[in-house]
Amino acid sequence: MSGTPAEVVLEVRNLSKSYRAGHLRARLRPALKDLSLTVRRGEIFGYLGPNGSGKTTTLKILMGLVFPDSGSATILGAPLEDLSWKYRAGYLPEQPYFYDYLTAREYLDYVGRLCGLPVSVRRERCARLLELVGLGHSTDVPLRRFSKGMLQRVGLAQALVNDPDLVILDEPMSGLDPLGRRLVRDIILDLRRQAKTVFFSTHILSDAETLCDRVAVLRAGSLVATGHLSEILNLDVSHYEVLATGGDLDPLGGWPPGVRGHEVLGERVRLEVAEEALLPALEHLRDRRGRVLSVNPIRQSLEDFFLAEVAPREGAWELQD
Amino acid sequence: MGASGLTRILAVASNTYRETVRERVLYNLVVFAFLMTLSGLLLSELSIREDEKIVKDVGLAAMDIFGTLIALFIGVGLVSKEIDRRSLHPLLSRPLRRRELLLGKFAGLGFTLLVNLGAMTAGLYLTLFATGRGPEPQLLKAVYGLYLGLLLVVALALLFSTLTSSVLAAVCTFSLVVAGRFSDVIRGMQDVIPGAPTWLVRLLYFAVPNFRNFDFKAQVVYGDPVPWAGLAWVTLYAAAYGAVALSLAEAALRHKDLP
Numbered sequence A: 001m002s003g004t005p006a007e008v009v010l011e012v013r014n015l016s017k018s019y020r021a022g023h024l025r026a027r028l029r030p031a032l033k034d035l036s037l038t039v040r041r042g043e044i045f046g047y048l049g050p051n052g053s054g055k056t057t058t059l060k061i062l063m064g065l066v067f068p069d070s071g072s073a074t075i076l077g078a079p080l081e082d083l084s085w086k087y088r089a090g091y092l093p094e095q096p097y098f099y100d101y102l103t104a105r106e107y108l109d110y111v112g113r114l115c116g117l118p119v120s121v122r123r124e125r126c127a128r129l130l131e132l133v134g135l136g137h138s139t140d141v142p143l144r145r146f147s148k149g150m151l152q153r154v155g156l157a158q159a160l161v162n163d164p165d166l167v168i169l170d171e172p173m174s175g176l177d178p179l180g181r182r183l184v185r186d187i188i189l190d191l192r193r194q195a196k197t198v199f200f201s202t203h204i205l206s207d208a209e210t211l212c213d214r215v216a217v218l219r220a221g222s223l224v225a226t227g228h229l230s231e232i233l234n235l236d237v238s239h240y241e242v243l244a245t246g247g248d249l250d251p252l253g254g255w256p257p258g259v260r261g262h263e264v265l266g267e268r269v270r271l272e273v274a275e276e277a278l279l280p281a282l283e284h285l286r287d288r289r290g291r292v293l294s295v296n297p298i299r300q301s302l303e304d305f306f307l308a309e310v311a312p313r314e315g316a317w318e319l320q321d
Numbered sequence B: 001m002g003a004s005g006l007t008r009i010l011a012v013a014s015n016t017y018r019e020t021v022r023e024r025v026l027y028n029l030v031v032f033a034f035l036m037t038l039s040g041l042l043l044s045e046l047s048i049r050e051d052e053k054i055v056k057d058v059g060l061a062a063m064d065i066f067g068t069l070i071a072l073f074i075g076v077g078l079v080s081k082e083i084d085r086r087s088l089h090p091l092l093s094r095p096l097r098r099r100e101l102l103l104g105k106f107a108g109l110g111f112t113l114l115v116n117l118g119a120m121t122a123g124l125y126l127t128l129f130a131t132g133r134g135p136e137p138q139l140l141k142a143v144y145g146l147y148l149g150l151l152l153v154v155a156l157a158l159l160f161s162t163l164t165s166s167v168l169a170a171v172c173t174f175s176l177v178v179a180g181r182f183s184d185v186i187r188g189m190q191d192v193i194p195g196a197p198t199w200l201v202r203l204l205y206f207a208v209p210n211f212r213n214f215d216f217k218a219q220v221v222y223g224d225p226v227p228w229a230g231l232a233w234v235t236l237y238a239a240a241y242g243a244v245a246l247s248l249a250e251a252a253l254r255h256k257d258l259p
């Protein structure tokens, strides 16, 4: 990620959306508040946030399923209302559902037809994609006989039918077994290799951490943070975790300054050591003839960020409403 | 690059047709075949010239009832069921306008009804032929009128299903179809409710599609002529009402949130 910034693929400007809540008195309940973001070509962009924070609402607005109260967006250089960008985009809805009586192959062919693909391309791609998502044996089974995870796989395949430049996925890992999750990761990484852009929502922070170039974190409809993981997280080593055992260690005292905490785990002792105190701590252990089992640098993870930034204030907006 | 609107409408139509056929919509044909055989046997027993009316009567009435039921119950599900199940979401994220979706659904069910009606018409002719009657092109005029009526039912069902749930849409469509079949009752409303204002009666009479216009069954069965002008007129009538219903449906769907 260097040089001139790549072309903007997705630009969201001041998007707001409220849903009606309540039956008789139509109260409005905000789901998105003044959201703005930019995604550039070739990025894997993670869209994070706790349940009900507005991720799906954002994606539905982008796909024209739900209309925003205010704000606008441009996708692949065209305004939302345009059909032209849809030829170059693919979308996996949350908990996708298709038709009961069509087969997986027929469904993919249908989507390909809507995208204006010629028969020969459709035939080749349907077969290849169903093979890719592991449904090569179920191409001619009606979709009503598919399990939840199989439907999710069909959803992934149909999102890729038109060989899209921008792929928008709403919780692509949901409902998948470990092999399926690995498959989705591989597909996303493969799309990156082809310089495609992927914008996906997820709760699985470790996936976001391993896959994404940039992330946006949403809470109660507003952005909490957005940017490269290194900008959001404190990736400097904050402290070390040292695991030691044996010797005549007095677990309770005598530690050099900088050892912030210690914990006895059976035979072993776990120490939290500040960066500058690592060497004195190791010398201390050597003097007492202790054996060092491991030394791990601890960085802030996305999960730490979530727990610190998102969790405490969640629900706060419900009070104001 | 990209398909034209017509290609997309055809894609939706052919998949709607496929879905409805696989949903065993054509099973009514079995019942129809049974009815035809029964009335055919009855006819050959009686073997009176006049009584071929039985076969035509039974056949056309059965086509009408089966067709209306299919148009109504499949029609109301076409949009509202798909909104509830969210199966529209992946389609609408494609280069497909909502009005194209609506027209495709209309055309798809229209084609299913055409196939169904065609098969029943063939069955009717076969029964008449088997009992020694000659070909009778007049019957086709009654079938044509019937088909126009069915297309209008589909348009109304689509309109209601964009506005409300499928159950309520079925109730509304059914009420409107029944009201339209007894539209002379509306005209005579002032006899029953003397206070009813004339403008309301007029409004209701014109707002409710007059399904009796499409009914040439009696004329055909009793051998009365059905003028081409009459057919042309009901065609225009169905086209106008259908266009209004579909435009209203499009307007209702255009800015609807599909959560």
Ligand SMILES: Nc1ncnc2c1ncn2[C@@H]1O[C@H](COP(=O)(O)OP(=O)(O)OP(=O)(O)O)[C@@H](O)[C@H]1O
Pocket: A019, A020, A021, A030, A031, A049, A050, A051, A052, A053, A054, A055, A056, A057, A058, A094, B259
């Ligand atoms: N159809 C709807 N009607 C009313 N409110 C809705 C509707 N859909 C979503 N909401 C509300 O909008 C807010 C955001 O919902 P959204 O589905 O976008 O969340 P999300 O981030 O996708 O959550 P999750 O992680 O659970 O999928 C929630 O408070 C939800 O209650």
Ligand SMILES: [Mg+2]
Pocket: A055, A056, A057, A094, A170
């Ligand atoms: Mg969601």
